[in-house]
Amino acid sequence: MTEVEQLPQTAEFKDPVEPQHIFIGRRDAVMKNADMPQEMQDDAIELAQQAIDKFRLEKEMAAFIKAEFDKRHYPSWQVVVGSNFGSYVTHETNRFIYFYIAHIAFMLYKTGI
Secondary structure, eight states, X not given: OOOOOOOXXXXXXXXXXXXXXXXXXXXXXXXXXXXXXXXXXXXXXXXXXHHHHHOSSHHHHHHHHHHHXXXXXXXXXXXXXESSOXXXXXXXXXXXXXXXXTXXXXXXXXXXX
């Protein structure tokens, strides 16, 4: 009978833990297109930074930004957040912005009711 060599014990595999937040650090926004007053643009960028800090999912980021923009700049704002999407939208005059922070795109626009 031959002896079986004892292999060293390997680490156990555990279920992967999803990250709670996306950390991309403070980065400048890269503006792609804007038809919006500068103060409102600054507000959109700051809210996007806050959303990145607070939330993990893009839909959570979008919901947060929409709620804040509806409060601060009156409804009805539409918000798209993601890294791979196409769009073709109609918006009110002076109520559109599209920018990136790192690899995440943010598009906000206001539509009439």
